[in-house]
Amino acid sequence: MRTNFGAKALLYPMPVLIIGTYDADGNPDAMNAAWGGIADDTQINICLSPTHKTVANLKATGAFTVSVATANYVAECDYFGIESGNKVSDKIARAGMHVTKSTLVNAPIIDELPFCLECKVISYDDKTCRLLGEIVNVNADESIVVNGKIDVQKLAPITFDSSNHAYIKLGDKVDNAFKDGSKFKN
Amino acid sequence: MRTNFGAKALLYPMPVLIIGTYDADGNPDAMNAAWGGIADDTQINICLSPTHKTVANLKATGAFTVSVATANYVAECDYFGIESGNKVSDKIARAGMHVTKSTLVNAPIIDELPFCLECKVISYDDKTCRLLGEIVNVNADESIVVNGKIDVQKLAPITFDSSNHAYIKLGDKVDNAFKDGSKFKN
Numbered sequence: 001m002r003t004n005f006g007a008k009a010l011l012y013p014m015p016v017l018i019i020g021t022y023d024a025d026g027n028p029d030a031m032n033a034a035w036g037g038i039a040d041d042t043q044i045n046i047c048l049s050p051t052h053k054t055v056a057n058l059k060a061t062g063a064f065t066v067s068v069a070t071a072n073y074v075a076e077c078d079y080f081g082i083e084s085g086n087k088v089s090d091k092i093a094r095a096g097m098h099v100t101k102s103t104l105v106n107a108p109i110i111d112e113l114p115f116c117l118e119c120k121v122i123s124y125d126d127k128t129c130r131l132l133g134e135i136v137n138v139n140a141d142e143s144i145v146v147n148g149k150i151d152v153q154k155l156a157p158i159t160f161d162s163s164n165h166a167y168i169k170l171g172d173k174v175d176n177a178f179k180d181g182s183k184f185k186n
Numbered sequence: 187m188r189t190n191f192g193a194k195a196l197l198y199p200m201p202v203l204i205i206g207t208y209d210a211d212g213n214p215d216a217m218n219a220a221w222g223g224i225a226d227d228t229q230i231n232i233c234l235s236p237t238h239k240t241v242a243n244l245k246a247t248g249a250f251t252v253s254v255a256t257a258n259y260v261a262e263c264d265y266f267g268i269e270s271g272n273k274v275s276d277k278i279a280r281a282g283m284h285v286t287k288s289t290l291v292n293a294p295i296i297d298e299l300p301f302c303l304e305c306k307v308i309s310y311d312d313k314t315c316r317l318l319g320e321i322v323n324v325n326a327d328e329s330i331v332v333n334g335k336i337d338v339q340k341l342a343p344i345t346f347d348s349s350n351h352a353y354i355k356l357g358d359k360v361d362n363a364f365k366d367g368s369k370f371k372n
Contacts, residue, residue, distance in 0.1 A: 001327070001328045002295075002302075002325040002326065002327055002328070003325065003326050003327075003328060003331050003334075004323055004324070004325050005323070005324040005325065005326065006323060006324065007227075007228040007320075007321050007322055007323060007324070008227075008228065008321065008324050009224045009226070009227055009228065009229075009321070010301075010303075010324045010336065011201060011223065011224050011230070011252075011254070011303070012201070012254045012301065012336075012338060012341060012343035012356070013199040013201055013343055013345050013356060014201075014223070014224065015197060015198070015199055015200075015223070034224070035223065035224040035225065035226070036223050036224070037197065037200070037201070037221065037222050037223025037224075037231065038195045038197050038200065038220070038221040038222070038223075038233065039221065039231065039233055039316065040195070040221070040233050040314065040315065040316075041193075041194075041195055042193040042194070042195065043195075044197070045223065045225065045231050047224065047225055047226050066197075068197070068198045071360050074360045074361075074362050075362055075365075075369055075370075076370070078362055078365060078367065079367040079369070079370045082366070082367040083367055083370070083371075091370075094370045094371075095370050096370075109188075115196075115198065116188075117196070117197070128226065129226060130225065130226075134193075135193050135194065135195070136193055137190055137191070137192060137193060138190070138191040138192065138193070138194050138196045139188040139189065139190050139191065140188065140189050140191065141187070141188055141189075142187045142188070142189060145189050149349045149350060150196065150198075150347075150349040150350075152198060152347050152349070152350070152352075152354060155198060157198035157199055158360055159199050159345075159356060161336075161338050161359075163335045163336040163338070164335055164336075164338070166359050166360075167359070167360040167362060168338060168356050168357065168358065168359050168360065169356070169357035169358055169359075169360055170198070170199060170345060170354050170355070170356060170357055171354065171355040171356055171357030171358070172354065172355055172357070173347075173352050173353065173354050173355075174257050174260045174344055174352075174353040174354065174355055175260075176260050176261055176264055176353060179261075179264060180268070181264065181265040181268040181269055183261055183265070184261075184262070184265045184269070184277075184280045184281050184282075185269075185280075
């Protein structure tokens with residue numbers, strides 16, 4: 001038996017995207033978004049209501065960063081979603097976090113979050129709330145890089161469970177005994 | 187110190203979306219996609235190359251389903267990504283899975299995967315590979331519904347680690363002792 005929930009924005013996993021921007025005066029802000037994902041080889045797609053300070057900022061600068069929220073900073077990352085940048089102009093500092101300006105785009109990299117996409121705005125549509133960004137560079141702190149690759153366990157990203165308004169850690173790798181598909185090929 | 191990876195489609199977590207479609211003759215197919223996410227209240231956005239059988243199918247029917255891949259069917263869900271529906275016309279049956287036709291859209295619900303979005307095609311663009319779908323209904327098997335909500339532990343969704351080409355389970359809920367943001371408000 002299946003239960004119907006109607007037309008809803010439910011998906012598992014949903015990411016916890018921390019979007020970093022500067023305003024026109026170079027003041028950094030961060031917000032938390034769950035509705036988004038990779039849109040192409042080098043593009044990311046995120047749904048952002050036009051009233052966000054972040055949207056005013058990225059319209060002014062043409063740039064943003066996307067950091068992945070991590071388990072050890074869940075309170076800080078949740079705060080970036082609860083508090084509005086239109087009301088509090090120093091959310092990042094209040095959360096005890098720090099930024100370094102990207103050398104590639106006009107947007108702040110949050111020092112404490114070890115995985116970050118540096119992006120240029122391709123388009124933003126007020127009507128559909130759709131932000132499309134060009135991923136100019138992916139950077140990662142050396143603390144989460146092993147043999148030249150991201151180590152997911154060290155990164156410890158969190159996901160958003162909108163059904164229960166909770167954050168969930170990633171767990172273990174799933175063993176796939178048939179990764180060549182041979183089980184099903186004959 | 188940060189390591190630069192260049193312009194890449196890396197994000198954590200990435201979902202494992204199993205897209206179900208019928209061809210013009212009502213033959214069901216399934217594929218595996220990681221590049222996508224919620225696009226709006228009731229919309230999903232997925233990047234799909236136009237050569238996929240799935241794309242020909244959803245152009246013909248105007249509909250598709252999105253099931254979430256689960257840990258206990260990782261081999262089957264991986265197979266849906268390895269094998270092409272253009273070569274093998276009975277991938278779902280070969281994987282030992284079964285379908286029930288949605289009563290809302292012309293697309294198959296995969297019985298063994300307990301969480302499913304039923305979607306109508308809003309648009310598909312061959313050039314950008316962008317599929318935009320209207321989520322008409324979310325349905326879930328009763329085995330994963332507790333007190334009227336999805337139980338993420340029972341669903342056991344998997345995520346895709348493109349950096350290591352691995353599938354990863356979700357883990358535990360993260361305790362957020364400051365979920366009202368009070369830690370940072372003064």
